[in-house]
Amino acid sequence: MGLSQWPQGSRLRSFQRLWPWVILLAVLGLVRLSKGAGFADAFALLSRPFWPGSAQREWVQSAVRQNDVSRLELLEQDNARLRGLLELDQLSAGDxxxxxxxxxxxxxxxxxxxxxxxxxxxxxxxxxxxxxxxxxxxxxxxxxxxxxxxxxxxxxxxxxxxxxxxxxxxxxxxxxxxxxxxxxxxxxxxxxxxxxxxxxxxxxxxxxxxxxxxxxxxxxxxxxxxxxxxxxxxxxxxxxxxxxxxx
Missing domain, CATH: 2.40.10.340 (Rod shape-determining protein MreC, domain 1)
Known part of the structure; x- marks a missing residue:
């Protein structure tokens, strides 16, 4: 009776050694099919406590406003320069x-x-x-x-x-x-x-x-x-x- 159960026990132990690899292959297959979406969701969930708060959001908004102001100043400078060129062109006459x-x-x-x-x-x-x-x-x-x-x-x-x-x-x-x-x-x-x-x-x-x-x-x-x-x-x-x- 004990001898007849030995092959079954051997196959069970072999399966127990292989099942982690089977699970790993299955997980890798799912990752490939989902293009890493699961890992991205998990990372987002774990990193949520470290996401920027209201202070960081205000800093970003302030930087955006400063960028807009700088661009406006540059446009005003270009506008003034072009007006000056226009005045020169209008004055260019005679001597x-x-x-x-x-x-x-x-x-x-x-x-x-x-x-x-x-x-x-x-x-x-x-x-x-x-x-x-x-x-x-x-x-x-x-x-x-x-x-x-x-x-x-x-x-x-x-x-x-x-x-x-x-x-x-x-x-x-x-x-x-x-x-x-x-x-x-x-x-x-x-x-x-x-x-x-x-x-x-x-x-x-x-x-x-x-x-x-x-x-x-x-x-x-x-x-x-x-x-x-x-x-x-x-x-x-x-x-x-x-x-x-x-x-």
Missing amino acids: RVQAAVISRTPSGWWQQLELGKGSFAGIAKDDAVIGPGGLIGRVQSVTPSTSRVRLLTAPGSRIGVWLPRTRQHGLLAGLGTARPQLQFLDKDVQVQPGDLVSTSPASTLLPPNLPVAVVQTVNLRGVPAPTALVQLIAPPDAIDWVQVQVR
């Missing part, structure tokens, strides 16, 4: 030549820029260069197809200017920074921040009554006369197109 800024050098960012037009377009040395809003410099050198502009912010740049409110003359000198220095000829000045600086009404070297800058700070203790720092109305670092006043 003004419109030209693109084609090159800048990092070491001379506030000193010079290159234009994509030259003597073939009628541009000559010392011609005034005008950006959207006002004067930015003068032509320093010319080739047949390009021009190099010396900016008003460049060290050594000096032009005579006029303050319409106080009816005083001054000298605008570049310092190699974003803000040139306004040097007064008289010790008694009534200038104040916000005053407009323009070219002289009687200027023959530059277009008369052309806006140039706005006074930012005033140093009444300057020697031999008071000085002021000004901000150019047409910032040279943000200009893509200019006009050249040809003579």
Whole structure:
């Protein structure tokens, strides 16, 4: 009797050894058929306590709002730049030549820029260069197809200017920074921040009554006369197109 049951017991033990592999193969088959959906559900269930809460959701919403604000600011900047180009295009007539800024050098960012037009377009040395809003410099050198502009912010740049409110003359000198220095000829000045600086009404070297800058700070203790720092109305670092006043 015991001998007759031995083969059955052997088969039972063999099945017991094989059934984990059978179950594993069945599970793998189900995973393949379901494309891992079961594991994804299980992972989601186990990780639910660690899901972002309200604070993280607010952070995400804040980031989305900041992104929208940044995109709006960029669109407004592009819109302003395009409006400036449109104004330049409308003003380009007669003795003004419109030209693109084609090159800048990092070491001379506030000193010079290159234009994509030259003597073939009628541009000559010392011609005034005008950006959207006002004067930015003068032509320093010319080739047949390009021009190099010396900016008003460049060290050594000096032009005579006029303050319409106080009816005083001054000298605008570049310092190699974003803000040139306004040097007064008289010790008694009534200038104040916000005053407009323009070219002289009687200027023959530059277009008369052309806006140039706005006074930012005033140093009444300057020697031999008071000085002021000004901000150019047409910032040279943000200009893509200019006009050249040809003579």
